[in-house]
Structures are given as C-alpha cells and as structure tokens.
Amino acid sequence: MRFLVSTIGSRGEAQPVTALAVQLKALGNDVEVVAPPDFEELVTSNGLDFTPVGPMLRTFRSADLKPGDLARLAEESVREQFRVIGAAGQGADVLVAGGALQHSTRSVAESVDAHYVYASFCANTLPSPYHAPPAMLGRVPVNGTPEENIEQWERQRPLFGHARETINAERAKLGLGPVGDVRDHIFGDDPWLATDPLLGPWPGPGELVTTGAWLTNDQRPLSAELEAFLDDGEPPVYFGLGSMHGAQDAAHQAVEAARKLGKRVVLQQGWAGLRLADDARDCIAIGEVNQQALFRRTAAVVHHGGAGTTTTAAAAGKPQIVLPHMYDQYYWGNQVERLGIGRSAEAVTTEVLAETLGLAEEAGKVGAQVRTDGARVAAELLMKV
Known part of the structure; x- marks a missing residue:
C-alpha cells in the first residue's frame, strides 16, 4: 500500500507523523512524509521519503504579524498545501493528516479516491462537551459545564473558516464541490486520537479510534x-x-x-x-x-x-x-x-x-x-x- 502522511505543524506534530511513517514502512508499505522544511533531517534520517511544504517555521514569529497578515498567510498556506499534497498524493491509497490546519489533505484524498484519516495528538483539540477547546489567538478557554464548553467550541468555529473561499476555489480545480464547515471537513467523520490513554484520555461523547501516542524509538547516543x-x-x-x-x-x-x-x-x-x-x-x-x-x-x-x-x-x-x-x-x-x-x-x-x-x-x-x-x-x- 502507498501512504502519504502530512503535517504543517511544529516538531510536536512532525515527530509523531514520522514515528507512524517508520512503522508503516517497517510493515512493507511505500510511505512519504510531507512536513515543513525544518524537519527534513528528522524524516530522512529515519530512511523515509520527504517532501517539504510551506516556509521554515523556525524563523516564523506570530508576534511580528500585522493586521491582515493572518488571512493572507492562511490563503497562501491553503494554496501551497493543495499544490504540494496534490502532487505527492497521486497514487496514494491512504492519506493521513496529522494535526490541525490540514486544509487540503481530505480534498486531495477525495480527488484520488483514497481513504482519509485525520489524527489529533491531543484530546482537547477535538470538540467535546467535557472539555474546553485549546488556546487560540491568545485566548485561553477554561473548562466549564458541558453547555459552557460547547458554547466555547462554537465561538472558535469561525477561526477554522477564514480560508473557506480559497479551499473551495482549490477544490473546484480538482472537480470537487464546495465545503460548508471547514472544521468538520478537516476533522472528518471518524477522527483518530493518538495520545496515551492514561495521559490524555478521550472524555466522550462517542467512541474514537484511539491508538496511543505515536513515539519514535530514539536510538541516538548522547554527546x-x-x-x-x-x-x-x-x-x-x-x-x-x-x-x-x-x-x-x-x-x-x-x-x-x-x-x-x-x-x-x-x-x-x-x-x-x-x-x-x-x-x-x-x-x-x-x-x-x-x-x-x-x-x-x-x-x-x-x-x-x-x-x-x-x-x-x-x-x-x-x-x-x-x-x-x-x-x-x-x-x-x-x-x-x-x-x-x-x-x-x-x-x-x-x-x-x-x-x-x-x-x-x-x-x-x-x-x-x-x-x-x-x-x-x-x-x-x-x-x-
């Protein structure tokens, strides 16, 4: 089987997708990892094929953003993701999106008739009435009643939708119809949770595919x-x-x-x-x-x-x-x-x-x-x- 595993996050997301790719390859599969260029050595040192996406994250500082920069960067990121993952995803049987803001992976999977899996590395990045959403744009939600938590999740929903027009424009190029809710589109119908069940359990409702955390077996010696x-x-x-x-x-x-x-x-x-x-x-x-x-x-x-x-x-x-x-x-x-x-x-x-x-x-x-x-x-x- 051929797998494409992608992330646009920092090392906290690049490390687990690399760990997954290592295991997929060990089982005899063809695997490619798409991640920011910062993590080329991490991926290739494990004997994996690597394709860079987006800019170097190490030099990016959100504090330097000016008004309007966020929307512009989001649109640029969407177009870049569709270009890179669209090319890398050709011939893939399964596309795995590791972590948030994977704007193109599900669309590319649809276009090549591949299976799509979204994997979260933290339970509270997936909606539940039993926990508040993660901190975004400087706001730190606090756990409340189920009703209060759902209200906080709904207030965050628009943050996922600021690039919807760009997403739909790129989907149209692939012959796909538009999406309405970007967050639900990214998470998919059956998201996976890749956390240790003791450290970060899923509180419900409903059952998720839970695998345990994706950890590498690091054999590098200390200096x-x-x-x-x-x-x-x-x-x-x-x-x-x-x-x-x-x-x-x-x-x-x-x-x-x-x-x-x-x-x-x-x-x-x-x-x-x-x-x-x-x-x-x-x-x-x-x-x-x-x-x-x-x-x-x-x-x-x-x-x-x-x-x-x-x-x-x-x-x-x-x-x-x-x-x-x-x-x-x-x-x-x-x-x-x-x-x-x-x-x-x-x-x-x-x-x-x-x-x-x-x-x-x-x-x-x-x-x-x-x-x-x-x-x-x-x-x-x-x-x-």
Missing part, C-alpha cells in the same frame, strides 16, 4: 560532553521550550530556582536560542538531543507542554513542570496536575520546583503505565482501512 556532565553529579533538572520562541528570562529563573535547591541544570537551547547566564560547572547548554535517553537521567523535566515532550517525560517516570504558551499546552499542564506527576506554572520558582521534585514517586508509577506502541498500533489499523 560525550553531556554524558560526562550527567556522570559528574546527581541527576539534573532539564529545562527546554522546544519549538517555542520563549523568553530568556524564563531560563535564567529556572536555573536560579534549581541552584537554590542544590540541583544542576541541562538547558536545551531550542528554537528560542536559550543561553546560560554564566559558565559555572553546574549547568550545561545543549542543542538537539535524544530526549528519551536524557529524561531518564534527570530529576525533573521543565518544558513548554507539547504533547510529545509531556508524553516522553511521563514515560521516563520523571516529574515535570509545564510552562504553557499556546494551543494544547494548557491542557497538558492540567493533565500532569490531574495525575499528580507535575505542576503547571507561569514560571519556575523554588517553591514550584521543590513541590515538583516531591512528586517523583508518583511520576515513576505513572511512567510504568505509559504505552510506547501507539505508532505500531496505528500503522496496523491503517493497513486495514
């Missing part, structure tokens, strides 16, 4: 410098903001909080280019890293609250502090608090870090229950659609 640092003392606190363009002050505050508790720090620079304030031996700054291997050797993990990082920290059995910035990250902060394995906070203080370190025993218990076979489960299910 010699990082290995030496880890061997030279007690397990450190990890701090990283992944694909977020976070404030430098947040890193400095975390380092100071850790030092007051006698803890060392591993600072991942990430897309924010975070830096250490000094060259003291109790801290080390690193670049791209095998988080699975590193997290197992830490005392706690401080991060932005992406689905992948949250799951990787949980699977490592380590307590975590979530510093949410946007979208589903507030949800994941709530989930680690619900399970008693971490805290959600605006900043890392000595008090918050001390509380979190005290959750190590419970984090270890949860870590033993986190599933790691989600990508394989999904690949096997896809071969039966």
